[in-house]
Amino acid sequence: MSQKQETTIHDIAKKLNIAASTVSRALNDNPLISESTSKKIKKTAKEMGYRPNTMAANFRTKRTNTIGVIVPLINRHFFSSVISGIEDIAYQQGFAVTISQSNDKLEKEDKIAHSLFSNRVDGVIISIGMETKSFDHLKLFSERKIPLVFFDRIVEEIKAHKIVVNDFNGGYKATKHLVGQGAKRVAHIAGPLNLNIYKKRQEGYCQALKDSGLEIDESIIIHTNLRREDGTRAIKKLMQHKKRPDAIFCANDTTALSSIIYLQKNGIKVPDDVAIVGFSNEPFSEVVTPSISTIRQPGFTMGQKTAELIINQINNRNLETEFETITMPTELIIRNSSKRN
Amino acid sequence: MSQKQETTIHDIAKKLNIAASTVSRALNDNPLISESTSKKIKKTAKEMGYRPNTMAANFRTKRTNTIGVIVPLINRHFFSSVISGIEDIAYQQGFAVTISQSNDKLEKEDKIAHSLFSNRVDGVIISIGMETKSFDHLKLFSERKIPLVFFDRIVEEIKAHKIVVNDFNGGYKATKHLVGQGAKRVAHIAGPLNLNIYKKRQEGYCQALKDSGLEIDESIIIHTNLRREDGTRAIKKLMQHKKRPDAIFCANDTTALSSIIYLQKNGIKVPDDVAIVGFSNEPFSEVVTPSISTIRQPGFTMGQKTAELIINQINNRNLETEFETITMPTELIIRNSSKRN
DNA sequence: ATTCGAATTGCAATCGATTGCATTAATAAA
């Protein structure tokens, strides 16, 4: 069975005895074309079941109306929220979104970047992987003036729009809140410092202690990879400390959760004996017992903002853009894991 | 500043004083070309910073090496897991993945379908939205022999590969388990029946009751849209029933959760007074109190399988394919919300 | 009826890679 041939603008042109260019213009609502012919063309186009061949148009115009997105892992609440926000805006503006996951591997990130380039995406949004310490694959874009926007896990060295959450402020607010609940000795389960976000959270934590007149004790700042079991190990260590903390700021909700579980198992009351605040507002945080106080990151909104920025840049390629770093506000959500009375 | 011109195969050809076709063949490892010239060509291609213009190639070959994915909402654990699995396989096989969310709106689903078609994606993977009751927009693909694969929320009426989880069996196992825990009257918070998955879950529930010698009482099967507040409304209704159920099979974890919250608030013990099983194994289910017994769906694996199927179909477009419906196994995870003793 | 300007429409090149077919070069066989 031979594939049914798709109708092209030439088919329409032939049928109406006009030029293909007129058809093209009419279908694109070019004001040059008179309303009457335009109407006629659209009518026959519909009758003939015409579907534009975007590939051909893309090829000619060198635009794909496609935004490439690279994230470490799609299946992660924060990232999928951001992607959802990106798609939301992109769709409204007539852009498609192509998504790839780096799995935190530099090699894959590199290959993805090349592939996106070969596909001539109009712009790239990226949150870099844990391994990414060289950036040649990203220069690919900046060199050719393909808009590049970073979010969350950014690269300081590259000039581009960047969207981050206010991790410093988040860490600050979380810690201040714990102090406000009467905590005298606040520990920190921290993330790997090579990622800017965790560094900032820790800095916020330290600043809050300083501002509250509390000492910073390195021995109760535990660096981990922030997985469930890392949290358990960290909280165990903290509870064995000769000077036990009475509150903990965890750099994510996962470790906050494993801490809570460990504490409850060992008869230590949360929040009365040890108050806890996490980070990210994972879906589970609201519904566990006790519910986890945390810092909300507006993932969906971030995604929307990111998409807006890149589309704006795409539509004004010629203009020299003033790069900005947008810091999204964080919000402290006070729940039961830190509420003392 | 004029954009730096990208080098094309013609540039390479000119430089080496050979034909563009030879360059093209060499770069595609066509055996017609001698190894020596092939090597030479690749070398200069690299030197000149050649990047293939996939758009041009796509246009000529009518293939995009792109798979379109339509889901109701990206930011949903099950869907993002599936997408993650799809991307995993697709990437390995040299396909890009374009993702759109229908937001459960038929209108948007329709527009997305047309857009994917215009972009000439090689295949489409879809899980239909709640509103989707007509399928003209999907016929677009089947008519033009563009491979279409359904997962989870499938359309019975269209011939295509389909990948579903064994919802019937899931519902069956959940209900049987509740009966096994001593339940005499098992209610069901059900989903909208126009979606096959919820229908199957309900059928499994009914079959389990039959097999257990229990009556099916329509008045304790509540149909909802399965959001948080729907669950609350449903459980309220069930608890006001003159013959209260002592166990509930919820068609998703969300309503299971809101049921539990409602029950606890009203001093009704879970699982002792009312035992509960959900569906989907959302991340929160494991960590709430009591932890929610549920049915695990292998999202990532499903995504991988889905991608394999569609790529296979894309690569064998000519062959008449025998459509199959693959049923992924479900697993009952017994946790505290249903464990009596 | 002419002229002129504006409003429409048509012509034809173009984008970059691919590919069927023709051609040339290289090698082997006679």
Place this chain on the structure above:
DNA sequence: TTTATTAATGCAATCGATTGCAATTCGAAT
């Protein structure tokens, strides 16, 4: 050396929409 084969390479059309520029049409004004 000549011919027959095979191996490499080149030619040129092609995909479908877009777009600068040329050509035509249409009214209105003279």
